[in-house]
Amino acid sequence: MHFRQAHGRPSVRHSLARILSVLALTSLASTAMAENEVKLTSEQMQSLGVRTVHPIASPTDTTLPYPAQIVIPAPQIWVVSAPAAGMVARLSVAHGDAVVAGQQIAGLESPNFVSLQRDYLQAIAQNTLAAQQLSRTIQLVEGKAAPQRALEASQTEARQASIALAERRQMLRLSGLSDAAIAKLTNEAAISAVLSVTAPQAATVVDIMVSPGQRVEQSAPLIKLAQLSPLWAEIAVPASNVKAIRPGAKVEIDGYATAGHVLLVSQTIDAPTQTVLVRAEVPNNGELRPGQTAAARLGFISPGESAWEIPYSALIRRGEQASIFIAIDGGFRLIPVSLLAEDQDHVVVSGAITGKDEVAVSGISALRGILLRLSAG
Numbered sequence: 001m002h003f004r005q006a007h008g009r010p011s012v013r014h015s016l017a018r019i020l021s022v023l024a025l026t027s028l029a030s031t032a033m034a035e036n037e038v039k040l041t042s043e044q045m046q047s048l049g050v051r052t053v054h055p056i057a058s059p060t061d062t063t064l065p066y067p068a069q070i071v072i073p074a075p076q077i078w079v080v081s082a083p084a085a086g087m088v089a090r091l092s093v094a095h096g097d098a099v100v101a102g103q104q105i106a107g108l109e110s111p112n113f114v115s116l117q118r119d120y121l122q123a124i125a126q127n128t129l130a131a132q133q134l135s136r137t138i139q140l141v142e143g144k145a146a147p148q149r150a151l152e153a154s155q156t157e158a159r160q161a162s163i164a165l166a167e168r169r170q171m172l173r174l175s176g177l178s179d180a181a182i183a184k185l186t187n188e189a190a191i192s193a194v195l196s197v198t199a200p201q202a203a204t205v206v207d208i209m210v211s212p213g214q215r216v217e218q219s220a221p222l223i224k225l226a227q228l229s230p231l232w233a234e235i236a237v238p239a240s241n242v243k244a245i246r247p248g249a250k251v252e253i254d255g256y257a258t259a260g261h262v263l264l265v266s267q268t269i270d271a272p273t274q275t276v277l278v279r280a281e282v283p284n285n286g287e288l289r290p291g292q293t294a295a296a297r298l299g300f301i302s303p304g305e306s307a308w309e310i311p312y313s314a315l316i317r318r319g320e321q322a323s324i325f326i327a328i329d330g331g332f333r334l335i336p337v338s339l340l341a342e343d344q345d346h347v348v349v350s351g352a353i354t355g356k357d358e359v360a361v362s363g364i365s366a367l368r369g370i371l372l373r374l375s376a377g
Helices: 016-028 042-048 111-142 148-174 179-188 239-244 364-376
Strands: 037-039 051-053 056-058 066-071 077-081 086-091 104-109 194-198 203-208 221-226 231-238 250-253 260-270 275-282 293-298 307-311 316-318 321-328 331-342 346-351 359-362
Touching (some): 037 364, 104 221, 148 179, 231 239, 231 250, 231 260, 231 293, 239 331, 250 275, 307 359, 359 364
Antiparallel strands (some): 056 307, 066 293, 077 221, 104 194, 316 321
C-alpha cells in the first residue's frame, strides 16, 4: 500500500448527540492518573464504544514517487584548461570516453610553448656555463691567481643561473609537461611545437568545449571531466510534505536496485513550484546517467527509528501536533507521534510505541472529552 505524505486534514465534525453522550459518561471515569491519562473500567470502555488494535510495523520507504534529476556532484567535476595560448591541433577523446590519469586528451600548437622550451634549454646552458666558471674561479683563488671577490662574484652568478633554471623548469611543469618529458627535452634538446594536454585523473569526458583548429588563450576551458559515482539525485518535494524527511533517510530510485541516502533537506523553498530541494547521494554502477529524470521514493525516517501503520481513525490532530491513545493498565494514555504519511484509511507514524501496544481506533471523541473534562476539573 502506498501512502501520500502527511499534511493537514479537516477535523471530523461530531454530532450534538454524540457530544452530549460523552459529557454524560465522563462522570463514570475515575480521576486521571496524570494530565494525559484516563482511567476506565472495561464496562465503561464498552459503553463508550472504545475499540483497540495493534500497530503494524511499516516499511520506511513507502512514499509516493517524487520527480528527481540525476546530476554530477560538484566536487567530482574538473575542467581541463589550456596551459598556454595556441591552436587546438587535435582532440584525442570524445564525449563519454573514459580516461585514465596522464592520458593525452588534446594537443595544442603553441608558439608560447616553443618559447618556454627554448628558454629552458638556454637556462640549462647558462647554468652549466656558470658552474664551470665557478669551478675555474675556485681553482684560481686556491692558487692565489685570483682575488677572493672574483670567487664571490662567480658564486653569485652560479646561484642566479640555478634559480633561473628552476624557474624555467617550473614553467614547463605548469604548461603540462611531465617530469619524464622534461628529462627527454633536457637530454635530446628537441623542441616540440605541439603541447600535449593530459587528464589529471581517471574520469569520464562529459563535455568538449573546443574544436580542432580553434585558437584559445591561456587558461581557456578545453574539456570537462567528471567522476560518475556516486551521483546526486535532486528531488523536488512539496513543502507541505517535507517535515518527515531527514538527512540519512533511505532513498530509492524507481527501476534502480541500489539505494542511496538523503544528504540535504534544503532550508529554502522554490517560490514558483512551492517545493523543497532534497539532495540524495546514490552509488552508481553505470545504470544512472547524469541529466536523466527519475522517480525517487524517500524513507520517512532515519535508520534506528521505527514506523507504524494504524487506522486513520486513531489519529488525533491539534494544530501541528498529532497524537494517539494507547491502552495502559485500567485506561488509556495520550502520547504524541510524528505523522509520516497517510491515505484515506491509514496513517504511518513514529513515536514511543511498539507492536505490542493497543491503540484506540474508536470511541476517540469520548476519550478526548473525558480527558478535557478531567483537565478542566
